[in-house]
Amino acid sequence: SGVGKTKTLRNYMQSNNNVWMITISPSISSLVGCLYELAMELGLTNAPRRKDALARAIRNRLIGTNGLVIIDEADHLKYEALEEFRAIQEYCEVGMVMAGNNKVYTQFTGGRRNEDFARLFSRIGKKRGIHKTKQADVRAIADAWNVNGESERGLMLQISERPGGLRLLSKTLKLATMFSKDQTISEQVLRKAFAELETND
Template identity: 30%
Template sequence: MNTIIPQVLKVRDSEGLSNRQISKESGVGEAILSKLLNNKPYTGDTQTQLNKLETWLKTRNTQLEEFNNVLKEPDFLPLPTAQTIWKLMDMARTMRRWSMVYEGSGIGKTVTAEEYQRKHNNVWIVTASDFCKSARAILSELCDRVGVKTSGMTAARMNKALEDALKGSNGLIIIDEAQYLSDNVLNGLRILAEHKCGVFLLGNDVVRTRMSAVRSQVNMNPIWSRMIRPTCIKTASKGDIQNYMMAWGITDSEMHKTAWNIIPKTTGQIRTLADMIMLASSSASKNQEALTPKHLVAAHHYLMESIGA
C-alpha cells in the first residue's frame, strides 16, 4: 500500500480532519477510505483509489504552501449591518409580517440569515434560483425545511400540510435570492404565511424595483401592506469594515482607511475584503514583510485585473 496511506493518516491526524471530509475532498468513497486507512480488505481497484488520494495530497500541499501563514478568516461577526438585518428579522418573526433587505452583494445578508437560523427555532431558509422558482419548487423546498414529507403529494396537499405545520410556530420563512420569484409565487407565500409566521426577503435591487413596478402594483399591494421597513443596504459601512478587519487581527488605522477607500466601490464588499486580506497576508508572509496598505492595494488590483485572451 506504498507510502500514500501513512501520509493521509498523518495529514488527517495533524489537522484534525474527519474521514468524511477527506472523502469529499478526494473523491474516494467514505466506506472505501475507511477500509484503506484501517488496512482492511478492499476488492475493488485499489490503485485507482490510491491515485485519488495521492492527487488530494499534492493539491492540499499546494494550497497550504500558497497560503502558508495567511491570516485566518473569522467566524460570523455581528457587524453593524448584520445587526440591522437581525433586528428586522426579529420584527418580521415576532409581528408575523414581511420585511426585506435588498441590493448590496457581499454585505453579509446570507451569512446573517444562516446565523439567525442557528440561533432561533423555526427559521427556514429557501434559496430561490432559475432552478427553484416555481410554486411547486418553493413549496417542496419549504416542506423539506419544515420537515413535511411530500412523497406523492400534489402542490395543493403540500400547501395544506405546510399551513398546518406553520400554525403556532412563531417562525420565519427567509427567501434568499428572492428576485427570482414571480408575483404569483410571492402572493402564494403571503396566503400561506398569513397569521402563522413572518416572511423575510433577501436579494438584489430587482426584488424592490420589480415589486414596485406599475404592472405589479395590483398584485403586490397586499404584500406591501404587510411589509415592515423594507431596507436598501448598498455598501458595507465603515463600522463593518473596521470591525471585520479587527477580527482578523488588523488594528492599523492606515489599513482600515485603505479598505474604506476601496471596499464600498467593489461589487463584493465584505466578501472582497476577505479575499484581499488573504492574498495580502500571503504576499507579505512570502516576502517576510509586515502587512501594510501596499499589500492590500496590490491584492485588490490582482483580484480586479482582467486577464487578456
C-alpha cells in the first residue's frame, strides 16, 4: 500500500476512453453492492437492484466497447463477486484490472491453485506486484513540490522506503509546508514533519 496504485489508475482512466473505475469497500463488497457501483460508474442511473438484472444491464452496456474495467481495492471482494466479474469480462470481451493488496492474488487461487478456483486463476493475464516505491516517482514528487536540495531529496527517498511509501511522503510534505514560514521545504522542516507523523503512529 502507498505506492501510488490508485492515483496511477485514476490518471490512466482520465487519459483514455472507455475506461471505468470503481473502488470496493467493505460496505459494497457484496455481489449486488459492487455490481450497482459499476452500474453507476457506467452511467446506468436507473440501474435495477436485483443481481440478475444488474449483471444483464452491465453486460449490455459493456459489450462492444473494447473497454477496460478497473476494480480498485479488489481485496474486499467476495468469491461470488469475483466470479461475476469473471463472467462479465469473458462475455463482454473487455479488459479487467483487479488492483489491491497481496490478498487479491490469493483470492484468485483460493490460497492455492485448487480446482474450485481454476476458472478464476486461469484467466489471470498478468500478475504485477509493486513491493516498493520507485526512485523516479520520488524525484517526480520532489520536482512537483520544488524540492531541489540533495539532502532534502535524500531524506524524501528514505521516507518513501517506509511502510506506506508515497502516501507517507505526501503527508510529510503537506505537514512540512505548514511548519515552513516561507513555504520552502528544507531538510529541517521535513524531519520535523516526519517526526510528528511517526509520533502519531
